């Protein structure tokens with residue numbers, strides 16, 4: 001399974017082509033739109049999210065509510081495009097574009113590196129594609145992957161652990177309570193006390209023209225043992241998930257289970273002891289390693305966290321240099337979010353969903369959904385009797 005996305009932030013639309021989906025997968029536009037709507041929410045986002053109402057149009061690969069096995073094309077309209085048609089024109093250099101040229105790169109964004117690399121004097125040619133608007137289509141791809149996972153009894157949840165210096169307390173909740181509470185929280189946080197503090201912190205940062213980052217956690221339950229492989233570096237599923245998470249705009253790091261804390265603990269306090277019972281087969285007494293050993297799933301839940309740096313665009317801009325005059329200037333200000341950690345949490349859930357579904361289809365190659373489910377059921381049986 002693979003996909004490509006295309007589209008500029010203020011262009012007419014975003015496009016996604018997915019190839020390699022099994023046929024006869026019940027295809028729900030509602031479920032994809034639901035994930036897109038989740039990504040648009042979150043305390044701390046800017047005005048753009050009030051303009052957009054992300055919904056997919058299905059252009060290929062689906063007929064009468066099911067995949068056919070052909071590539072699936074999905075598009076999402078950028079409603080804001082109507083305000084940007086001249087600036088984003090595909091015609092040769094209209095006057096309007098010159099007036100709106102961006103020549104003062106924002107520290108922390110892709111502006112300067114992209115402009116130098118692709119030789120652009122207008123940094124809009126970089127920011128249009130480096131914008132996290134593109135994560136809309138990665139969420140759409142993940143939402144399609146979730147349709148497969150759901151059929152295979154695999155479920156995913158995410159929540160925000162930290163915004164700035166406010167850390168959520170760990171709370172013991174059932175799966176459904178966790179989903180419900182994260183969904184209800186404006187910052188996708190499970191701890192109500194931290195939630196209030198996070199929101200005040202965002203208000204304060206916004207008032208001061210500053211921005212905030214944070215930490216999100218994604219949990220995947222119901223994965224069979226043995227997705228991914230130890231035999232070659234690019235087949236290790238934890239490594240692929242790490243790439244998927246760090247590829248989300250502004251994500252700077254990733255950890256599994258107890259993560260970086262493993263460095264300061266003794267081995268006896270890190271590795272997960274092995275148990276066996278007739279009902280469960282092999283399992284672990286703990287899940288400190290977050291569901292991975294040797295690049296393969298252990299069958300315990302995958303627990304992965306990602307860290308997001310604060311948003312680079314500041315209404316109180318940092319110092320930059322104008323690329324024309326080479327004089328020092330305040331960086332340019334584009335309309336911006338002040339905190340996008342809750343939205344990024346939804347992106348993280350969905351990029352992880354994609355990688356798990358891809359690994360599932362590598363282990364159980366299938367042209368049809370029933371071929372996939374039959375192989376998985378046989379494998380689960382074999383694992384139980386191992």
Ligand SMILES: Cc1cc2nc3c(=O)[nH]c(=O)nc-3n(C[C@H](O)[C@H](O)[C@H](O)COP(=O)(O)O)c2cc1C
Nearest residue numbers: 109110130132249250251312313336337340343344
């Ligand atoms: C959901 C989401 C929304 C974002 N919104 C903004 C924004 O409004 N303004 C901004 O400057 N950066 C925003 N970012 C971060 C930039 O896209 C990101 O920092 C930039 O592409 C440079 O990439 P890097 O930070 O990974 O190096 C957002 C990121 C995500 C995931």
Ligand SMILES: C=C(O[C@@H]1CC(C(=O)O)=C[C@@H](OP(=O)(O)O)[C@H]1O)C(=O)O
Nearest residue numbers: 046048130131132133249334335336337
């Ligand atoms: C459009 C989205 O996020 C955008 C991501 C983004 C950036 O620089 O990454 C900058 C802002 O763009 P704009 O200036 O158009 O408001 C965000 O709104 C989105 O998430 O759908």
